[in-house]
Amino acid sequence: MERIPILKMGGYLLVTIQVDMHDRLALTLQDDLTDRIVKTHAKGVLIDISSLEVVDSFIGRMLCNIAAMSKVLDAETVVVGMRPAVAITLVELGLSLKGVRTALNVEKGMIALEQSIKRRMPGNGRLGS
Amino acid sequence: MAVLAHEMLSLKSSEDVVLARQLVRKWAVDMGFSLVDQTKIVTAASELARNTVLHGGGGTMQIESLNDQDRRGLKLVFEDQGPGIPDVERALRDGFTTGGGLGLGLGGARRLSNDFDIQSCPGEGTRIHFTRWRS
Secondary structure, three states, X not given: OOOOOEEEEOOEEEEEOOOOOOHHHHHHHHHHHHHHHHHHOOOEEEEEOOOXXXXXXXXXXXXXXXXXXXXXXXXXXXXXXXXXXXXXXXXXXXXXXXXXXXXXXXXXXXXXXXXXXXXXXXXXXXXXX | OEEEEEEEEEEOOHHHHHHHHHHHHHHHHHOOOOHHHXXXXXXXXXXXXXXXXXXXXXXXXXXXXXXXXXXXXXXXXXXXXXOOOOOHHHHHOOOOOOOOOOOOHHHHXXXXXXXXXXXXXXXXXXEEEEEEEOO
């Protein structure tokens, strides 16, 4: 069966969506990711959508679901690399991706992940306060 | 208003929704739409094609390139013989959903259009016209 690969990098999971996904493939990714978060105890998920030429309401819902599910499983999600034309269209479509953290590129996304994970660990990053 | 060219695609599965996106993208590129307009048209096509498959039980998409005096337009016609939409106004409202989605498909596609029209008869099917003119 066709699948989107999920890479493990340290405590993070990295997903680069490089194909035009049909709906079932998007649902499979959603299931696979939650599985992998539990199996690997990942603290963060980074989803790179820079190759996606279109994000419609179905893909948008998938991104919202992944962010919500990973949060429940004690992991943070950051979506990176959204194309400007996709962002313009999403807003016009009425989709605001509530609850989904975004960053401009993978590097900024990694920094955002590290920061939010640090913030959640008591004492870490706040030494002396 | 003249139809310069047209093409038909059958919509039966979620793979066909992907084909619809790719075909509409090709037409929008060939007709010289801007990147943002291409993205809007393809996104709307994706929403409407999915509706045809999920709610209409499958159907067709017709693509037309239009010439109206000085302007060029891309028109998409989605047709199915499904159960129809009992209350079109309600279906266009954001948040209305029967398919387990976000309920943005129909209203969202209308917002991405320049001209939009729904004809639906309960028990007979639905026909949706989406047009975007090149700016």
